[in-house]
Amino acid sequence: MAPAKDARFDVIIIGGGPAGATLGSLLGMNGYRPLLIEKDIHPRDHVGESITPSTNPIFKQIGFLEKMESARFVHKPGACWTAPRSPAGKFVSLRLGEFPPPNAPQLYTYNVERDEFDTLLLRHAHEMGVKVLQGVKVQKVLFEGERAVGVRAQVADGWERDLSARVVVDASGRRCMIANQLGLRRKDPVFNQFGIYSWFKDVEPNPPGFEGFLFLHFLDLERCWAWQIPMRNGICSVGVVTDKADFQKSGRSHDEFFRSLVGRNQNLAHNMRNAKQVRPWWIEGDYSYVVDRLSGPGWLLVGDALRFVDPIFSTGVDVAAYSALYAFEAIHATLTGGDEDRLFQDYAQRVGDGVEAWYDLISLFYKLQNLFTIYAVKKRFREKVVRILQGNLYIPESLERAREIIEIMEASYQRVMNDPDNLLRPGALSHVPVA
Ligand SMILES: Cc1cc2nc3c(=O)[nH]c(=O)nc-3n(C[C@H](O)[C@H](O)[C@H](O)COP(=O)(O)OP(=O)(O)OC[C@H]3O[C@@H](n4cnc5c(N)ncnc54)[C@H](O)[C@@H]3O)c2cc1C
CATH class of the missing domain: 1.10.287 (Helix Hairpins)
Structure with a gap:
């Protein structure tokens, strides 16, 4: 069945994180009528602060890269990592400038405070022509037969309304609106990770020449590592990721558990020796899953809503931005007369293969x-x-x-x-x- 022509919106996007806002910007810029529905009111906190240079060309394409630069997010020119027993100051590094990507607009990416980054991007989407509803939750996706035809939107006071669109895109992140509704989401059989992080002051600054680099510290436990991300105003985000069972077995408080893991890497322990925590712990658990289908009649999944793989290579915003770009291309081709079935399947194949490759790399890395x-x-x-x-x-x-x-x-x-x-x-x- 082809998309209905009389729907009020061309596309309804569920969720205003990086995936939804990037897709919205592309649709708005190209003359479509997208509606984006976000349950929270931005700014809202979010994990995922270190991004990859692959996102630069997409943010440039939607006219957002300049805004990231104006916000003065910390430039990230590369990444370093340390082994548990390497002495303080000894690390391996990779610099983006060593092998610049073709047509790279710049030789760095950014470390971003996600509350501000996501707000700027959502506002940008609005400026590009997206109608944005914040503080409104999508309660369910509406189907006629197998075809998604709209959503039921709900406000906290109970107000509810059915809204129709030619295509519905799920960008609801790990809430996985459509996958959960259709029973397509499965827990990852291998990864059962647990992440705990906070922001700190007085963390040892990166060595000269490595300002802005992301540091990954490996801890001598299976599937266990820590991130150290320098941000603006002397703040550093530090988090540890480990198997959830390790946390459960330890019987410790979050604070004690975090500190015991920091002590498992000499570089990290050294860098954190004077650190002062400046905000509460943020906990993330049970976040790895796979989704059996990434598209169907009238619907597509983008960003975390399509799958979540372990964050060790900072791939979350990369997946969000690229799935948004390819979703836009598939929707545009469909709404201009292309064969939706084939275009949406091609989309699912392309994005699914890329994310699967991330997953295989990450699994190997952990092995x-x-x-x-x-x-x-x-x-x-x-x-x-x-x-x-x-x-x-x-x-x-x-x-x-x-x-x-x-x-x-x-x-x-x-x-x-x-x-x-x-x-x-x-x-x-x-x-x-x-x-
Ligand atoms: C421990 C950890 C560390 C990470 N580190 C990194 C990193 O360093 N770099 C990186 O790139 N990524 C990282 N990530 C991943 C990153 O957080 C995500 O991949 C990224 O935010 C995905 O963007 P998104 O737009 O798909 O989803 P989100 O950013 O989660 O946005 C989804 C939006 O949908 C809204 N929503 C949900 N349900 C509804 C509903 N029913 N109705 C309306 N709105 C709804 C939510 O409020 C939210 O704003 C990390 C993740 C974890 C768990």
Whole structure:
């Protein structure tokens, strides 16, 4: 069935995070009538502060990059990481400028306070022609047969209204509005991560020459790492991610648990020795899942609503921005007479393959962190690794590059695991349980 021509809106977007606001901007700029419905009233806090350079061209395309620059978000020219036992000041680094992406508008990306970033982007979408309703919750998506035809919107005082559109896009983040309604969301069988973070003052500043770099610190527990993200006004976001079972087993308070993990990496412990917490803990749990279908008649999923993979490579806003771009292209082609069925399926395939590649890379990385570091420093592979970490695995060339590296690393992983004396094997170095 083709999209209804008499619907009040061309597209209804559920959610005003980066995915929804980017899609809205593209639709508004191109003369469509999009309605974006956001349950909260921005600014609202959100996790996900370090973004990838792959987002620069999309934010430039929608005219938003200039606004990010004017907001003076901290420039992020690269990333560093440290091993649990590396002495303070010893780290591996990757710099974006080493291998600039083709047509890169600039050689850095940003660390962003998400309350302000998301507000600016949503306001930008409004300026581009999107009708934005804030403080309004989508209660459910309306279907006629299998076709999504609109949404039921609801305000806190009970006011409810059905609104129709030619296409409905779910950008509701980890709420996964459509996937939950249709029973398409499954918990990830491997990852059951738990994240705890806050903002701090008086964290040791990054060394000269590495200002603005994201630091990842590995902790000697399986699937466990910490981020250190320098932000504006001397504030640093520091968070740890670990298997949820580790937190449950520890029987500790959030505060004690966080501090015990900080102590598991010499660099992080050194950097945090004078740190003062300036806001309450923020907890994130149970966030990894997979969704069985990313599109259907009259509907598409974008951003976290389509899948969530572990955040170790800062891929969340990359997925949000690219899925928004490709969703726009599929919707535009459909609304100008293209075959919706094929276009939406192509969209799902493209975005699904890219996110799957992220997932495989992240899984490999967790299996053997040392191996990843070795590939990153090896001259022969460094460019490939840097380009992958720059983001955007949705174009054939970058997807191929990612698949190639995944295959090579998987073969190395098997070699390591088949050799009981190999020092890279997990457990070859002492494995210390949570203190
Ligand atoms: C521990 C952790 C660390 C992370 N670190 C990073 C990082 O460093 N870099 C990075 O890029 N990403 C990171 N992420 C991921 C990042 O937070 C998300 O990928 C990103 O915010 C996705 O954007 P989105 O627009 O899809 O969803 P969101 O930003 O979550 O926006 C969804 C919006 O939909 C609204 N909404 C939900 N339900 C409804 C409803 N029923 N009706 C109306 N509105 C609704 C919500 O209020 C929200 O504003 C991290 C995630 C976690 C858990």
